[in-house]
Amino acid sequence: MKNKKPKKPLTIEQKINRRTFVSFGTFALLSGAAYGGWAWLKNSPKEMRTVTAGAKAPLRRALNKTELFFRNFFSNNNLVKTYPKHMAAKVVRHNSDIGSAGQPDLQNWKLVVKKQSGEILNITLDDLKSLPKTEIVFDFKCVEGWDQISYWGGVKFTDFIKHFNLEDQTQLAYVGLATPDKKYYVGLDMPSAMHPQTLLAYEVNARPLPPKHGQPLRLIIPVKYGIKNLKRIGSITFSDQRPPDYWAEQGYDYYSGL
Ligand SMILES: Nc1nc2c(c(=O)[nH]1)N[C@H]1C(S)=C(S)[C@@H](COP(=O)(O)O)O[C@H]1N2
Ligand SMILES: [Mo]
Numbered sequence: 371m372k373n374k375k376p377k378k379p380l381t382i383e384q385k386i387n388r389r390t391f392v393s394f395g396t397f398a399l400l401s402g403a404a405y406g407g408w409a410w411l412k413n414s415p416k417e418m419r420t421v422t423a424g425a426k427a428p429l430r431r432a433l434n435k436t437e438l439f440f441r442n443f444f445s446n447n448n449l450v451k452t453y454p455k456h457m458a459a460k461v462v463r464h465n466s467d468i469g470s471a472g473q474p475d476l477q478n479w480k481l482v483v484k485k486q487s488g489e490i491l492n493i494t495l496d497d498l499k500s501l502p503k504t505e506i507v508f509d510f511k512c513v514e515g516w517d518q519i520s521y522w523g524g525v526k527f528t529d530f531i532k533h534f535n536l537e538d539q540t541q542l543a544y545v546g547l548a549t550p551d552k553k554y555y556v557g558l559d560m561p562s563a564m565h566p567q568t569l570l571a572y573e574v575n576a577r578p579l580p581p582k583h584g585q586p587l588r589l590i591i592p593v594k595y596g597i598k599n600l601k602r603i604g605s606i607t608f609s610d611q612r613p614p615d616y617w618a619e620q621g622y623d624y625y626s627g628l
Contacts, residue, residue, distance in 0.1 A: 423621035437625045441559070444627070450567055450592040453507045458521035462574055464582045465512060468616065469549030470602035474585050479550070481570075481587060482605040485539055493534070495586050498570060501525045501533055505576075506567055511628065512596035522590045524571030527563055539608035540564060546613025547589055550604030557613035558591065558598060562627065567592045570603065595626045 380388070410428075417430040425433075481498070483491040504526045511517040531540055545563040548555035562568065569590040572579055579585040584601025591598055597617045607613060618624040 423619060425621065433623060437623075437627075440625065440627050441561070444561055444593075446561070446565055450508050450628070453509070453519050455507055455521055457519050458507045458575065459518050460575070462520050462583060463510075463512075463516065463518050465514070465596060467582065467601070469551050469554030470581075470584055473581050474550070474602055476586060479586055479604075481603060483534065483536070484605060484607045485536070486542060486608050486610075491534060495572065498525050498530070498572065498587065501529050503573075504529070504569060505573075506569065506590065506592065508567070508592045510592075510596060510599070513622065513626070514596075521575050522569060522571040523573035523576060524569040524587070524590065526566065527568040527570060528566065530570055531564070536608075542608045543610045544608070544613055546605075546607040546609065547600045547603050548605050548607075549600065549602050552604070554600060554616050555614050556589075556598050556600050557615040557618070557624065558594070559625065562591060562593050565591070565593050593628055595628065597622065598626050 411426055415427050416424050417427045479495065481493040481495075483493060485491075502525070503523055505521065505523040507519060507521045509517050510520045531537060540560055540563075543560055545558045545560060546555065547558070571584075571588050571590040572586060574580075574583050579588060584603075587603045588601040589599050589603060612624065615624055617626070
């Protein structure tokens, strides 16, 4: 064994200098990377302006990946949890009323269904009430951070499709719904619309819907957040293009699934 001269131990000052150098170097490198990432994002193109809010394309790609991920797991056999009726809120929370404020014009109200061919069906509330009634008690969730167990009744969307011979329309990718005045509108992917718990609801707590909850007809779609549960449905359309969506235009996630 050679007798190597032992290394002189570093003085405290040297140690500190060395650490400072290493940590500052790391900091500089990471900041550079962060700045680079930010600049890359900032300079990357905006998504095509369609029904969304013009996000940077890479961010939208990330959101779309998330959507694909959730869509892969979506199944009509996965039911949203339901509750016994006694657990439903007696006083049902009320949120925004865009396109559904005040009293509806019940004399002239019709559900207007537009097929892709352009053919139009005008459906009355009595037509819908003559179909089997389905009820659901579930936890309604709003993106603003509240949720509430509530009890709704109406026609299953799939029963409505069958009864009015709209099966061919369900080959298309999307359903669009809008209030009679078109001020509030949502787009739904077909699998979510056709989910067995999706209702065209005309009752809450076993009573006809009051104006603030969407009289005379609203959507109840338990697999989506509140924003998609359009109150006071005026029209339903079918298409392969994403229908316009009020909150997606403000930057919210188009899919808005749970
Ligand atoms: N026409 C219409 N439907 C709407 C809204 C709206 O502003 N207008 N708000 C949505 C949102 S954000 C939520 S949380 C629910 C609230 O329904 P509620 O008022 O019956 O609790 O309705 C949804 N449907
Ligand atoms: Mo909401």
